[in-house]
Amino acid sequence: MKETLSNANFPRDGEGRVYHIGVKTGDVANRILTVGDHVRARAIAKELDSEEEAGHPTFVKQSQRGFLTITGRYKGVPVSIMAIGMGNCMMDFFVRETRAVTVGPIAIIRFGSCGSLNKDAPPGAIVVPRAGYCIRRNIDYFCEEPLDPKAKESPYLISGVFTADKQMTDLLASSMKDAIHPLVEEGASVGPVVVGGLNADGCSFYSAQGRIDPTFWDDNEGVIADAQAKHPDTDSLEMETSMLFHLAACARDPASPIRAAGCMQVFADRVNNGFIQPEVVALLEPVVGKAVLEALIQVDLEPVAEQGTVWER
Ligand code: R1P
Ligand code: URA
Numbered sequence: 001m002k003e004t005l006s007n008a009n010f011p012r013d014g015e016g017r018v019y020h021i022g023v024k025t026g027d028v029a030n031r032i033l034t035v036g037d038h039v040r041a042r043a044i045a046k047e048l049d050s051e052e053e054a055g056h057p058t059f060v061k062q063s064q065r066g067f068l069t070i071t072g073r074y075k076g077v078p079v080s081i082m083a084i085g086m087g088n089c090m091m092d093f094f095v096r097e098t099r100a101v102t103v104g105p106i107a108i109i110r111f112g113s114c115g116s117l118n119k120d121a122p123p124g125a126i127v128v129p130r131a132g133y134c135i136r137r138n139i140d141y142f143c144e145e146p147l148d149p150k151a152k153e154s155p156y157l158i159s160g161v162f163t164a165d166k167q168m169t170d171l172l173a174s175s176m177k178d179a180i181h182p183l184v185e186e187g188a189s190v191g192p193v194v195v196g197g198l199n200a201d202g203c204s205f206y207s208a209q210g211r212i213d214p215t216f217w218d219d220n221e222g223v224i225a226d227a228q229a230k231h232p233d234t235d236s237l238e239m240e241t242s243m244l245f246h247l248a249a250c251a252r253d254p255a256s257p258i259r260a261a262g263c264m265q266v267f268a269d270r271v272n273n274g275f276i277q278p279e280v281v282a283l284l285e286p287v288v289g290k291a292v293l294e295a296l297i298q299v300d301l302e303p304v305a306e307q308g309t310v311w312e313r
Helices: 038-045 088-100 149-153 166-185 223-230 241-250 278-298 303-308
Strands: 031-035 059-062 068-074 077-083 106-116 126-128 131-137 156-158 193-195 198-202 234-238 258-269
Touching: 031 038, 031 278, 038 068, 038 077, 038 278, 068 278, 077 278, 088 106, 088 241, 106 166, 106 241, 106 278, 126 166, 131 223, 131 241, 156 223, 166 193, 166 258, 166 278, 198 241, 223 234, 234 258, 241 258, 258 278
Parallel strands: 031 077, 031 106, 106 258, 126 193, 131 198, 198 234
Antiparallel strands: 059 068, 068 077, 106 234, 126 258, 131 156
């Protein structure tokens, strides 16, 4: 039988579980690694302390709306690994509902995949952006009678930037370089770690990221050049990280900040039209996942956050 839900404004079940992620206070740690892909989340979760070491069973919840939450400990520190699927609206569900079931400051690091606009970041490279912006399809441009006729001027809207947390980004960059360096020394076709540029979230993998699809009216031949003209140091194109930075910046309670950083493995080379090979992903993903966990446990969260990390079930 389905759970009874209450409160149309922010629905929860009778035990306080949020509607889409299906978790309640105590299920999610204050340090969170988020990815899009459930297989990536489960692979990284192999790095967590064993249940014997943690002294708790690992919490695993797969929601019917496509979210996966795994909470355990890494080197003794409570962490959650959460897979959220794709796109800005999934990031919105994730940030708001996670905020609702945690207490005090939270630290979130996203580990995604991306397309690269930087010739020095080929497939197998890792990008750690300092900030991000969004490229959105302007649907009024495609509307026969837009309310504002000026909408017909711009098929895509390019936002200003939202910054990542500086301390977390520095920790992440340093942890990532330490992790990738030995692979580079061994001659693996991974790296480099490219730090300090901008990420762009497209509202679509296709039109807003400048992919040409003759099946649809997209008028997107100039969207990447336009984004690069407005933001010349754009390194990466993907679909969630800038939204994470934006929502973190919009969190209102100064006693409970949302701190956020991100890194992406380059899958698509948008300069030379190449794509990463599965064996490179197999090599890279566990190493990058571990490097994110290393950075996450070093984030200097206020003591209240540790009290808020209830993690009791
Ligand atoms: C598109 O293939 C997906 O890959 C990227 C994009 O942001 C989008 O979600 O990230 P993930 O690999 O984390 O899903
Ligand atoms: N994810 C994206 O959103 N875009 C790419 O090109 C590759 C991965």
